[in-house]
Amino acid sequence: MKFVPLVWAGIWRNRTESLLTLLALSVGFTLFGTMLTLNQAYERAIVDTRMDRLIVACAFDCGEIPIGYAQQVARIPHVTAVGGELWTGEFHPDKQHPPITVMLVDEGMRRAWPELPMSEADWRALDLNPTGIFLGRTAAARHKVHVGDTVIVNSGPGGTADGSGLYYFTVLGFIADPPGWHEGPLETIVGNLRYQQNWGRLDERNIVLTLRVAVDRPENARAVCREIETWFTNATPALYCVPARADAQETADANINMRQISLGIGAAGLFMILFLCANGIADSVRERLPEFGVLKAMGFRDSHVALLVILEAAIPTLLATLIGGALAWAVDALIAHLALTGAIALPETHATPAAFGWALAAALLIALLSALAPLNRLRRMDVAAVITGR
Amino acid sequence: MNELRQIVATSLIGIGSLRERYATALVVVVGMACVVGVLTSMLSVTAGLARAYFRPEDATRAMVWGGRATFDQMRSLHPDAIGTILDAPGIARGPDGAPLADPEFLMWILPVEGFAAGSLQVRGVGPAGIELRPAFRIVAGRMFRTGSRELVVGVGAARKFGLSAGSEVRLRDGSWPIVGVFACGADIIESYLVGDAITVMAARRRAGFAQVLVQLVDAKAYPAFEAWLMGNPALSSVYVERKTDYDRRELGVNTTFFTRMSFVIGAIMALGALFGVVKIMYAAVRARTREIGTLRAIGFGATPVVVSVLTEAALLGAIGALLGASLAWLIFEGRDMWVWGAFKLHVAPSLWALGLAWGLVTSLLGGLFPALRAGRLPPVDALRTG
Numbered sequence: 001m002k003f004v005p006l007v008w009a010g011i012w013r014n015r016t017e018s019l020l021t022l023l024a025l026s027v028g029f030t031l032f033g034t035m036l037t038l039n040q041a042y043e044r045a046i047v048d049t050r051m052d053r054l055i056v057a058c059a060f061d062c063g064e065i066p067i068g069y070a071q072q073v074a075r076i077p078h079v080t081a082v083g084g085e086l087w088t089g090e091f092h093p094d095k096q097h098p099p100i101t102v103m104l105v106d107e108g109m110r111r112a113w114p115e116l117p118m119s120e121a122d123w124r125a126l127d128l129n130p131t132g133i134f135l136g137r138t139a140a141a142r143h144k145v146h147v148g149d150t151v152i153v154n155s156g157p158g159g160t161a162d163g164s165g166l167y168y169f170t171v172l173g174f175i176a177d178p179p180g181w182h183e184g185p186l187e188t189i190v191g192n193l194r195y196q197q198n199w200g201r202l203d204e205r206n207i208v209l210t211l212r213v214a215v216d217r218p219e220n221a222r223a224v225c226r227e228i229e230t231w232f233t234n235a236t237p238a239l240y241c242v243p244a245r246a247d248a249q250e251t252a253d254a255n256i257n258m259r260q261i262s263l264g265i266g267a268a269g270l271f272m273i274l275f276l277c278a279n280g281i282a283d284s285v286r287e288r289l290p291e292f293g294v295l296k297a298m299g300f301r302d303s304h305v306a307l308l309v310i311l312e313a314a315i316p317t318l319l320a321t322l323i324g325g326a327l328a329w330a331v332d333a334l335i336a337h338l339a340l341t342g343a344i345a346l347p348e349t350h351a352t353p354a355a356f357g358w359a360l361a362a363a364l365l366i367a368l369l370s371a372l373a374p375l376n377r378l379r380r381m382d383v384a385a386v387i388t389g390r
Numbered sequence: 391m392n393e394l395r396q397i398v399a400t401s402l403i404g405i406g407s408l409r410e411r412y413a414t415a416l417v418v419v420v421g422m423a424c425v426v427g428v429l430t431s432m433l434s435v436t437a438g439l440a441r442a443y444f445r446p447e448d449a450t451r452a453m454v455w456g457g458r459a460t461f462d463q464m465r466s467l468h469p470d471a472i473g474t475i476l477d478a479p480g481i482a483r484g485p486d487g488a489p490l491a492d493p494e495f496l497m498w499i500l501p502v503e504g505f506a507a508g509s510l511q512v513r514g515v516g517p518a519g520i521e522l523r524p525a526f527r528i529v530a531g532r533m534f535r536t537g538s539r540e541l542v543v544g545v546g547a548a549r550k551f552g553l554s555a556g557s558e559v560r561l562r563d564g565s566w567p568i569v570g571v572f573a574c575g576a577d578i579i580e581s582y583l584v585g586d587a588i589t590v591m592a593a594r595r596r597a598g599f600a601q602v603l604v605q606l607v608d609a610k611a612y613p614a615f616e617a618w619l620m621g622n623p624a625l626s627s628v629y630v631e632r633k634t635d636y637d638r639r640e641l642g643v644n645t646t647f648f649t650r651m652s653f654v655i656g657a658i659m660a661l662g663a664l665f666g667v668v669k670i671m672y673a674a675v676r677a678r679t680r681e682i683g684t685l686r687a688i689g690f691g692a693t694p695v696v697v698s699v700l701t702e703a704a705l706l707g708a709i710g711a712l713l714g715a716s717l718a719w720l721i722f723e724g725r726d727m728w729v730w731g732a733f734k735l736h737v738a739p740s741l742w743a744l745g746l747a748w749g750l751v752t753s754l755l756g757g758l759f760p761a762l763r764a765g766r767l768p769p770v771d772a773l774r775t776g
Contacts, residue, residue, distance in 0.1 A: 020669035027662030031655070059500050060562040060594065156627070238562070240500060250501075254509050256435060256648055256729050265428055265655055272424035272659065276666045279417045283673065345647045 003308055006295075010284055010312045021280045022316050022323075028273035029324025029359055034331045035266035036355040041347040042259045046248045051218035053113065053244040054225055056211040058237040064207040065237065070108060073213060076227050078220040083109030084208030086193055088155045088167060088200075100143070100153050102133060102169065104193040112212045117176040118190065125172050130195045132172035136188030138339070140174045147171050160199055167199065213241075270362055273320075278370035281313045285374035292378055293386035306375050314367035321363040325356050396690050400698035403681065404674075405705060411677055414670050415706055421663040422710025422753060423717065426745035429656035430718040433744070434735040435727065436645045436652075442578040442733035443637040450482075450609050451522075451633035454619065455601040467493070467599040471625055475602055478618045480611030484521060490605035492519035495587045497594050500560050502551045509730070510551055512541065512561070513579065514587030522605055525575030531555030532570045536586045539563075539593065542570040544580030546732020559583065563593045581731035603633070660752045667756025671703050675764045682764055683772025692765035699761035700754060707753020708746060715745040 011018055056073065058065055070082040089101040109116065110123050118126075118134060126132050133151065135143070145151060151169045159165035169191060177188050197205050215224045225241035232239035242250070252259070285292070292305055300308075329351040336348040408415050454475055456467040467475075472493045482490045495514035502510055517536070520526050532555075534540035543553045548571050558565040566585070574580050591597065606612055612632055619630050631639075675682070682695055719737040727735055 017669050017672060020665045020672070024662050024665035024669065027658065027665065031658050031662070060497070158627075242501070250509075254728065254730055261432070264431075265659075268424045268428045269659060269662065272421050272662060272666075275417045275420045276669070279414055279670070282413065344651075346651075 003304075003311060006308055007311045007315065010288065010308070011315060013284065013288075017280070018316065021276060022320055024276050025273050025317055025320030026323040026327065028269045029321050029363070030327040030331065031269040031324075032266045032362060033325055033328025033351070033355055033359050034335075034349070035262040035269070036358055037328065037332050037349040037351055038335075038346065039259050039262040039266075040352060040355060041349045042252065042262070045347055046245060046252060049245040049248040050115065051221050051243050051245045052215050053115070054213040054215060054221060054228070054241055055244055055247050056213055056228055056239055056241045057209070059229075059232075059240040060237065064204075065209070065211060065239070067106070067206050067208050069232070069235075069239070070106075070208075070211055072231065073211060073228055076224060076231065078215045078217070078224050079213055080216050081108060081111035081214040083107075083112030083212045084193060085109065085210050085212065086196060086208045088153060088159070088191075088196060100139075100151070100189065101187065102153055102167070102189045102191045104191045104196050106193040106208070109212060112214045114214075116190065122173060122175065126190070126192050129170065129172060130192040130198070131168060131170050133169040133189050133191045134173050134175045135171065136175055136177040138177050139187035139189050142187065145171050147173055159201055159204075161201065167195065169195075212244075218243075270366065274366050274369060277313060277317060277366055278373065280316075281309065281370045282374050284312065285309060285377060289381065289386050290389070293381065293383045296381070296383045297387060302379060305378055306371075309374055309378065310367060310371045313371045314364060317363040317367045317370075318360070321356075321359050325351070325359060328355075328359075393691060393693060396694035397697045400685060400690060400694040401701040403685070404678065404698040404702045407678065407681070408702070408706075411674060414673055414677075418663075418667050418670050418703070418706040418753065418756075419710040419713060421666045422707050422749045423714035425656065425659040425663045425752065426711040426714030426749050427718050428659055428714075429652060429748060430715050430737055430741045430745045431722055432652035432655065433649065433741050434718060434722050434737045435729070436649045437738040437741060438727060438733045438736040439641055439645055439729065439731075441736050441738075442576055442580075442731065443641050444634065445575075445577060447522075447524075447605075448633040448637065450606050450611075452604045452606060452612060452615060452630055453601055453633050453636040454604060454628060454630045456598065456627055456629075467602065467628070469493075469597060469599065471628065472599060472602065474622065474624050475604075475619065475628070478604075478615050478622075480606050480615040480618075482605045482607045484518070488518070490518055490522060491602055492516050492522055493587060493599040493602045494519060495591050495594070496600040497590065499583070509728075510547060510559075511582050512590055513582040513584050514590035515584055516587050519584075519587070519603065522603055523574055523577065523579065525573075525577065526579075527573055528570045529573050530571040531568075533572075534569055534585050537589055538586070539566050539589060540569045541566050541583045541585040542572050543568050543583050544732070545571060545573045546580040546726070546728075547582060549726060550581075550728050550732055553583075561590075561593045562595065566593070576734060578731050578733065581728075581733075656748065660748065664752050664756045667703060667707070667753050668759060671699060671757045671760035672763070674702065675699060675760045675767075678764070679767065679772050682767055683769050683774075686767070686769035687773060695767075696761045696765035699764045700757045703753045703757025703761070704750055707749040707756075710753075711746045711749025712742075714749070715742045718745075 056065070065084070067084050070084055073079060074082045084106045086104045087101050088104060107123075107127060122134055126134065135145065143151070149171045151171060153167045153169060155165045155167060160167065175188070175190070193208070213224070213228070215221055221243040225243065228239055228241040295305060295308075332349040332351045335344065335346055336350065338344040339346050339348050454467070456471075476489045476491055484490050492515055497512050497514075499510050499512055528542065529545065531542070534542050541559065543557070548554055553559070553568055555568055555570050557568045559568065560566075568583070572580070572584065587599070591599070604615070606615060616630050619625060619628060685695065686692075715737065722735040723737045725735045727733055
């Protein structure tokens with residue numbers, strides 16, 4: 001405790017410059033915290049995708065799988081459920097409007113993809129109302145619709161049995177977004193495949209775009225995928241299968257690698273403030289050499305002086321971590337809100353204890369690195385010369 | 391004139407004394423280098439993508455496609471419609487009098503292990519397709535033969551997927567040999583496998599083309615060309631766009647948000663650097679108090695002192711910005727990237743200029759208050775306290 005007044009006097013010696021340093025450090029830690037939570041959000045989108053779920057699509061981009069394939073896939077050992085999905089998207093000739101895309105699912109999806117955040121009651125309602133849809137929170141925020149509203153989706157000329165291309169969906173309720181699903185133009189709107197099977201263009205009925213398959217254990221995923229591909233090698237269309245997590249990983253790798261970029265930016269932010277912090281503490285020690293000389297002459301050991309300097313470096317960085325952490329938390333909340341409304345194509349970020357822990361560790365590391373050179377100077381200091389001003 | 395001389399003199403004195411204050415100067419330089427380095431590195435992604443998509447010749451080109459499909463690969467233009475499209479006014483003609491327009495076919499092929507579905511695509515082109523790409527040249531192996539089940543692979547796709555002349559890829563009707571590797575002046579087509587459109591369509595068992603790339607006689611021909619196509623009752627569900635607009639829209643899906651995010655991050659980092667510059671420049675003014683007092687005492691005005699502090703801040707900011715842009719250039723320029731297509735990162739000259747401006751504005755803003763304080767220092771007090 002006896003060090004506290006000394007440390008405080010050191011920090012508060014030049015208030016304006018200390019405050020400016022604190023502000024710069026806070027900005028650095030805000031950026032670091034935000035980038036870290038962003039990185040975690042991107043990682044989470046992959047990790048949360050289960051390995052025991054498979055995605056089966058047409059091998060050669062035909063985009064159309066006969067729904068009858070589902071029954072054959074279901075007979076493959078280790079497969080526990082199969083569901084089909086088809087997307088119908090709103091068509092705008094001018095392409096200026098964001099598309100509304102509805103994922104039409106069959107009832108097999110209930111067991112094949114239980115992570116789709118729909119309750120038993122939701123599934124029952126969808127079964128009873130083939131024209132019904134459930135909107136994810138993002139889609140609901142984007143389209144500002146209410147339960148009972150009619151959403152007209154234009155699938156383009158000739159897209160329906162009557163040639164109009166219009167689907168008339170009724171909003172049944174709202175569901176949470178599956179992880180990562182609200183990024184970009186696609187959004188979660190779940191409808192009943194039966195509607196399309198009865199109302200779609202005749203030659204587009206009884207087909208799905210993707211089959212989702214659940215297997216009994218994650219370690220069987222690759223083997224089941226190989227089995228599915230082998231079964232349908234000579235079929236028309238042939239099938240391609242990939243575990244859902246591998247698909248999420250590969251898709252992330254095919255895009256701008258935000259996981260690497262966010263870490264790089266965070267590191268650059270820390271490097272930027274490292275020099276500022278080091279300069280501040282070096283200046284402080286240089287200007288107060290006589291003071292340290294007196295302390296040493298009074299009997300302060302090198303370790304005590306080192307502790308003083310390290311505390312003087314660590315207190316602003318830790319304080320900046322707290323301020324930066326609070327600001328990063330606010331930025332995360334803003335990102336989550338904007339992502340929800342579709343204004344930005346980022347995953348929902350949430351401040352986590354792990355991110356805060358990393359920020360604290362970084363703050364201590366910066367403080368220690370900043371104190372190294374001044375400590376070395378103090379260790380080699382000639383006390384008598386410093387006190388006498390020689 | 392006298393004031394100008396004073397400005398030069400005080401600025402030179404200030405800059406000359408930087409050697410004694412190199413550690414503090416380094417803080418501004420490193421801070422600004424980080425800001426500009428991050429900004430230019432991030433924007434090199436969009437600059438690289440833009441370079442891959444936008445070609446100078448695109449200004450006089452148009453893209454025609456059939457509607458009702460979200461993805462290019464699932465569009466369908468019936469072959470019967472192609473003849474009508476090629477009759478449209480404004481299409482340039484080749485030496486043989488044939489219209490310079492190429493119906494193209496696009497398809498995804500079986501994902502290569504470890505790469506996302508949709509990464510590797512085949513583009514079926516006709517003879518005009520090669521003619522429309524003057525930079526197209528075979529760099530290994532040979533060109534595919536029209537009517538044969540053969541493909542050539544772009545250098546970008548070859549690098550990404552480990553393909554070369556002699557490799558094979560599976561299409562719907564079996565294995566197709568890759569007989570050559572091509573380059574096309576870093577055009578996005580280098581991310582594709584290219585083959586004869588009609589033969590690829592036969593393998594795919596689909597009769598429709600995806601789109602028609604059209605060379606117009608000049609940019610002014612576009613409105614009439616568009617009006618003719620859109621008003622032609624024989625062409626239903628056909629859409630047309632200038633090639634530049636088409637690419638901008640396609641590219642925008644991947645890059646608009648990323649570009650905005652780059653600027654937001656650049657601004658946040660600049661704010662951090664700004665506080666740093668203010669702090670450092672206050673310290674610089676403090677270190678130069680006696681010098682400033684002396685200058686004022688011998689008749690130098692306040693303005694030259696203010697300008698000298700701003701000059702010092704601007705100089706340090708500019709050095710930092712150039713250092714940051716240089717580092718970004720050294721690390722990232724020409725580096726291979728893949729964002730649903732191969733391209734090379736590009737720290738374009740415009741990014742250097744942007745980085746320099748970013749650094750200068752930040753450092754000038756940071757130097758403003760310390761400069762005003764330096765200008766207001768009473769000479770007597772400055773001499774006493776310095």
